[in-house]
Amino acid sequence: MIRQGKGRKPRMVFLGRKTIRAIRGYLRYRKDNSPALWVSTHGERMTYSALRCFLRRRAEQVSLKSIPTPHDFRRAFALVMLRNGVDIFALQKLMGHSDLQILRRYLAQTDQDIHTAHMRGSPVDGNL
Numbered sequence: 001m002i003r004q005g006k007g008r009k010p011r012m013v014f015l016g017r018k019t020i021r022a023i024r025g026y027l028r029y030r031k032d033n034s035p036a037l038w039v040s041t042h043g044e045r046m047t048y049s050a051l052r053c054f055l056r057r058r059a060e061q062v063s064l065k066s067i068p069t070p071h072d073f074r075r076a077f078a079l080v081m082l083r084n085g086v087d088i089f090a091l092q093k094l095m096g097h098s099d100l101q102i103l104r105r106y107l108a109q110t111d112q113d114i115h116t117a118h119m120r121g122s123p124v125d126g127n128l
Contacts, residue, residue: 011096023037030044048070053072055068078095078107079107079109079113082113
């Protein structure tokens, strides 16, 4: 449970086995006693700005031409979930959006996405 997310609203967050394993490894690695899950190199609660700096440093280390933002990861999550068949209303809740219009901003679908959806749901052509 995220007690105080964006807009100071609590939200339930679900984690898979691989994510839980990675978080446990991260927590064993940490040497501080902060109650925050994500902390800076100084042991303080990680800010949005610190996360952007972290992503910039990692992108430079692997020579990415374009530096991703935290919202790029949210967009990728939303699009992959949709492509994997997660229903739009469940995705809305997972993203923490109160309105579907907000979710639409994240879902820049390609023509291939639309074609796949048509083929999957077509009453004539049936499933892929």
